[in-house]
Amino acid sequence: TEDSMVGSNTPSLDSALMDAKPLAVALFGGTFDPIHVGHLRMALELRQALGVNEVRLVPCHQPPHRGLPLRTSQQRAEMLTLAVSECDGLSTDLRELDRDGPSYSIDTVIEVRQEVGAATPLMLAMGMDSFIHFPSWYRSEEFLQYTHLVVMTRPGYGLTSHLNTDLSSLLNKQMTQQEMQSCPCGGVLIVQQTPLPISATQIREALQTGSSVQYLVPDVVRQYIQQNQLYR
């Protein structure tokens, strides 16, 4: 019939709705000194758990809360770029490397919010070890005006021994993944991820003592570390 011919040429209502929905973006900041499979698995599971189109890994230039990274920003960014090139849906965002002074996440979040527009759901992801110190971050009370917070579990780091009023009030803002997708900012979500007790500290120590880091970092990163004789 004519009706069915029209139907077959018209996009379905579902795909029309999908097109209309603002694309969600997740940011995942870190020192990445170096990037390891704990980070990459976290980024991938984040993308799956949130159903976002894009997870951007954001290396910091000068971490406000710790000593200077061992490797230069340029080298950490190069390792990151090599690592994410192997995984669909992951990308790098190198904007913090262009800013002088301490890399404050609030500046990044405000900039990205301006770029994606007011309606797009924006998520800032961090591991549990970062979240328990989050209330002491620079202008921490402003983040939820611009973004959601997504906390990924990490072996060895629990909430219970760190609970204080600031963390509790953040936990009162918990939302489901569906709720996060349907509003631009303001929620907190804790995601249970595959436990991988891997840290960049452990990898730097292994390299300093000449131990192998195979299967702890992607092979492209391992080769880069070898070629550039990093972390000796």
Ligand code: ATP
């Ligand atoms: P370091 O050992 O040098 O402190 P790190 O391995 O913790 O480094 P960062 O670059 O400091 O790596 O971490 C960036 C983000 O990734 C942080 O929010 C941290 O909580 C999270 N993260 C890192 N490794 C893991 C892991 N194995 N599981 C869950 N989250 C992780």
